[in-house]
Amino acid sequence: MTKQSFEGVSEGRRRNMQSNKSRDTKPELLVRRLLHGLGYRYALHRHDLPGRPDLVFPSRKAIVEVRGCFWHGHGCALGQMPKSRQDYWSPKLRATRKRDASNKKALEEAGWRVHEVWECDLRTGPSSIIGPLQEFLGPPRSQS
Known part of the structure; x- marks a missing residue:
């Protein structure tokens, strides 16, 4: 992220945004x-x-992708566009959705099946995603 991206943003907010992880x-x-x-x-x-x-x-x-509703522009309550700095957030989140779609298309063209799990689905309880994941993945292999 460029220094210009944080122009007019408090030091605390800047640190908070930089601490967001992309994995784990x-x-x-x-x-x-x-x-x-x-x-x-x-x-x-x-x-x-x-x-x-x-x-x-x-x-x-x-492939199972775990998506954060805000960062990947999901249409749920967690994925709502911020009211401030929309000139910054709108293109950023639009680019993320475009990149997600491009990656998914490339994976599918290479013969991969892709399933997305959204953060909001996990908030209703892990049991809500077990069935769809098992259906997508099939039965687990036996552990001999």
Whole structure:
């Protein structure tokens, strides 16, 4: 992020924004623990795939992306556009959605199946995502 991006922003807000992580977020760690507990094994953030997907299941040709509603422009209450500095946020979030769509298209063209888990779905409880994830991934492999 350029210095100009933070023009007119307090030092506290600037530090807060810079501390946001792109990986190992609370929602991502929750999904990882949940899937591991169900017996699924996966690779993390593979550098050889477009967008460095969160969870990669190579033998299933499947990818699970854990999306933050705000950062990825979800239409839910958590994904609402801020009322201040819309000249900054609007292009930034629009670019993120465009990049997400481009990465998903590239993955699908390469033969991968992609499933998105949204932060707001996790807030209703992990049980709300278990069924859709199991349906998407199929049964876990037996651990011999």
